[in-house]
Every structure is written in structure tokens, then in C-alpha cells.
Amino acid sequence: MQRTRIAEVLSSKKINGRFTLMGWVRTRRDSKAGFSFIELNDGSCADSIQLIADQKLSNYKNEIQRLTAGCSIKAVGTLVDSPGKGQKMELQVEEIEVLGWADPEIYPLQKKRHSFEFLRTIAHLRPRTNTFSAVARVRNAMSYAIHRFFQEKGFLYIHTPIITGSDCEGAGEMFKVTTLDLDQVPQSGGRADFGQDFFGTPASLTVSGQLEAEIYALAMGDVYTFGPTFRAEDSNTSRHLAEFWMVEPEMAFCDLEGNMDLATDFLKYIFAYVLDNCKKDMEFFNRFIDTSVIETLEELVSREFEYITYTEGIDILSKAKEDFEFPVSWGTDLQSEHERYLCEKVFGKPIILMDYPKEIKSFYMKVNKDGKTVRAMDVLVPKIGEIIGGSQREDDYDTLLDRIKEAGLNPDEYWWYLELRKFGSVPHSGFGLGFERLIQFVTGLSNIRDVIPFPRTPGNVSF
Ligand code: ATP
Ligand code: MN
Numbered sequence: 001m002q003r004t005r006i007a008e009v010l011s012s013k014k015i016n017g018r019f020t021l022m023g024w025v026r027t028r029r030d031s032k033a034g035f036s037f038i039e040l041n042d043g044s045c046a047d048s049i050q051l052i053a054d055q056k057l058s059n060y061k062n063e064i065q066r067l068t069a070g071c072s073i074k075a076v077g078t079l080v081d082s083p084g085k086g087q088k089m090e091l092q093v094e095e096i097e098v099l100g101w102a103d104p105e106i107y108p109l110q111k112k113r114h115s116f117e118f119l120r121t122i123a124h125l126r127p128r129t130n131t132f133s134a135v136a137r138v139r140n141a142m143s144y145a146i147h148r149f150f151q152e153k154g155f156l157y158i159h160t161p162i163i164t165g166s167d168c169e170g171a172g173e174m175f176k177v178t179t180l181d182l183d184q185v186p187q188s189g190g191r192a193d194f195g196q197d198f199f200g201t202p203a204s205l206t207v208s209g210q211l212e213a214e215i216y217a218l219a220m221g222d223v224y225t226f227g228p229t230f231r232a233e234d235s236n237t238s239r240h241l242a243e244f245w246m247v248e249p250e251m252a253f254c255d256l257e258g259n260m261d262l263a264t265d266f267l268k269y270i271f272a273y274v275l276d277n278c279k280k281d282m283e284f285f286n287r288f289i290d291t292s293v294i295e296t297l298e299e300l301v302s303r304e305f306e307y308i309t310y311t312e313g314i315d316i317l318s319k320a321k322e323d324f325e326f327p328v329s330w331g332t333d334l335q336s337e338h339e340r341y342l343c344e345k346v347f348g349k350p351i352i353l354m355d356y357p358k359e360i361k362s363f364y365m366k367v368n369k370d371g372k373t374v375r376a377m378d379v380l381v382p383k384i385g386e387i388i389g390g391s392q393r394e395d396d397y398d399t400l401l402d403r404i405k406e407a408g409l410n411p412d413e414y415w416w417y418l419e420l421r422k423f424g425s426v427p428h429s430g431f432g433l434g435f436e437r438l439i440q441f442v443t444g445l446s447n448i449r450d451v452i453p454f455p456r457t458p459g460n461v462s463f
Helices: 006-010 116-120 130-152 210-220 256-277 279-288 293-302 310-319 336-347 397-406 411-419 435-443
Strands: 018-031 035-041 049-054 072-081 089-100 203-205 222-230 243-252 306-309 351-357 373-381 385-392 428-434
Touching (some): 006 018, 006 049, 006 089, 018 089, 035 072, 116 130, 130 256, 210 222, 210 243, 210 411, 243 256, 256 351, 256 373, 256 428, 256 435, 279 293, 306 310, 310 336, 310 351, 336 351, 336 373, 336 385, 373 428, 397 411
Antiparallel strands (some): 018 035, 018 072, 072 089, 222 243, 351 373, 373 385, 385 428
């Protein structure tokens, strides 16, 4: 089957060229002059193309006039300048073949607009809507831009494992991986006997590739991972998924300042890439989802981010005349309401908050000279809050060992992580960026379930 994608046709200058198009009908209407106008979309771009089918076509009455939304067709014809409003070109059809019917009585995508809640229940059809096909194209472009950014900078792409035997960083609850018969779990001393399990020991889905990325950074310099991560936290929010994609660069010979520079370069690169390469889709989001997305991204590409310390942040928040649900004081973790207040009301742009109290951050973050704070940095953006969490890693063996014990973790399970600090330890840093939160920020979509093709959330794994 030979066909040309609509994206290619609409950008082609071959007026009067002959094309074979295949796609799904969005709408069809008849004109009094004996024509049928068909809007055809094939997902390759935001725009549909208009087909003009003349009543002289042999299957005009039997088939063409019966076409409704969702039917799939093949259309052969000539591309001509369009006299009508709203499109530059249209296809003068010579032949239409129906590939698949879609009964209008039961095809769910008849109306022009459906709620996102409803569309989530038909994840098998929602990519046929304008919004979800635009999200899929932007998500694709951003994935490509992520690899391009790191590859241009000489970073190596490392595949860290999805099944892990270590509790990584204690970041959220983990999903267990087992082949034990759950109706008859073998017992030993009153507990599940994982000795009889597939790996002979408890195993889980990874919550982060960071610790393994550190291994490769400490051999090869600059590396990154970009893959799925899993968190069984029961948080039904618009910013949390049970399965989400994370981008995690890790750099040897790099301190927190270098880490923050990379994070800002990275974000600016991705925003610029999307603005340059997803114009139509971004115009769509800007029109129908959030009328400030394009302007926001454009500003970010050229403006500096704001850098403040956690202590300064707490200072601002405790003086704020705002009714927070959660009170703030030095030592408490910031809630999303605080993060958003700082970004939206105080600075009006993304901020990088650094040097958090060590008690509220992970054991692997490097302790500052004050002994109270760690070299952590979170990138916070308006409307969403945290999109990046990063740090300089503790590279001193004894300090790390103390921190592991303080965190209530078993040093034996981190023997290899500790050994990296025994043999040729170097300052190193990295961060984790939630890919879906970045897509939310770029598209303006307020619910994270709408920026991943098949969202996994508490109680929902059906599609
Ligand atoms: P939060 O406090 O917002 O739940 P976190 O501090 O637990 O996030 P990290 O462990 O720092 O998250 O993970 C790094 C990044 O991964 C976060 O900055 C965020 O962008 C993203 N992220 C974390 N948890 C989720 C989730 N459940 N769904 C989607 N993205 C997530
Ligand atoms: Mn975090």
C-alpha cells in the first residue's frame, strides 16, 4: 500500500500533483452543487485535509454519502489551490475506497468536544481527537529533543534496570515483582519465603535509575537514563502517576552549580525545540487549553531562572500574607501550595530552590559544611510545582555510611554504592526530571493522566 502522509501533502509545493491519502474521516457534508466535502485526518499533523468528491464518482450514493466520523478511507486525487476559506489546498478526488466503516449509532467520537474524563475511558480511541493526537506528537518531539540535547553534549545513554533488588532511595512505595503463588505464598518463620521466589530475594520495579546511573558516571563521565519508573504511592493527584517516565542525567566531576546549569540549559533547549518544531500543535494548546503556554515558553527560553536557598524560601513564605493549608517553618518539607506560591506569586517564573535541610532529603545528597543542609536543588514551575529534583551526591565514604544508618537503611544492601566512594570517588551530581510533568507544563494540560498514552493510577490499569 502506497500513501502520502497529510503532513507531507500540506507542506508540499506540488500543486496539481497526484496523491493517494489514507486516514479517518472527521466530518462530511454535502454541498448543493453536487459535491461532498470530507475532512480527512491521518494523525501525521494537526490539520485535516479537505477532500472534494464529485457526485459523478461511481460509489457516490452508495458509499461516499454514507461516510461518517471515524470511517477509514483511501482517496486518490489531485492537489489544487482551495477557493474555500480555512485551507490553502484541497484534494480533488478521483477515487475513494472505503477501508473500514464506523457505525455512527455507536462510534463514540461524534460530537466535536468531549470531556477529558470521558476520553480517559476510551483510551483506544482518544488519540483520534485533536487534543490527544497533539499531545502524542509533542511528546514524541520532546523525547527526540531529550536524546538530541544529551547526545550533542556527549552524554552516553545508559539503560538502567527496571527490575531491581534494592530499595533505591526509599522514594515512595515500590511495586513488588514476584512469581510466587499469591494464593499460597510459601512461608518461612511466619513470613513470605522469598528464597523460593524467582530471584531468590525480594524484587521490585525501579523508582529511579539514579544509583545505577552513578555507577556508569563514575566510569564514563557524563551519562543519562530515560525510561519508565514506578511508584506505588497512593496519591490521586493531577501530578502523580504510578508509572511515569524519568530523565536522569548523572555527571562525574560536577558540583551542584554545574548541575543547575545543566538543568536550565536542558529546559531551555526542550522549550525552544518544541516552539520551533511543533508550531501547529502549540498553537492548538494555546488556543484551546491554556492561552499563555506559548508566551510562557518563549519567555523562559530568554529569561534567567531565579535561584534561592531553601532558607530564603522559608523566610519569604513565613512572611507571606496567605492562608496556607500546611504551616511552614524551617525544617518542614514544602508542599505544592508553597512551591506554587513562590513561583506564581513571588517570582512569576520557575525557580531553583537549593540547600534543603538534610532531614527531609535523601541519604545520598552531599552534606554542606554547615552540617545541617544538603546540596539539593529542586526546579519548581508555575502551576505544577516540582518538575526536577536533583543534588550533588555524597562522595565521602564515612559521611555516606553515617547517612545510610541515620536513614534507617541497611548498609549491607548498599555495599556497591559505598564501594564507589572507596575506589576513585569523585564529586558528582545529577537530577531526575518527571517527563510527564514537563509535558504538562509545555502543553498546559492540567491533568497528568492526559499527557501519557495509557495512564496508570490507583484503581486504573485497564487500558
Ligand atoms: P513529589 O514530591 O512531587 O511527589 P518527589 O520529590 O517524590 O516528587 P523525586 O523522587 O524527586 O520526586 O523524583 C524526580 C522527579 O520525578 C520529580 O521532580 C517529578 O517531576 C517526577 N515525579 C515524581 N513522582 C512522580 C509521580 N508519581 N508521577 C509523575 N512524576 C513524578
Ligand atoms: Mn523531589
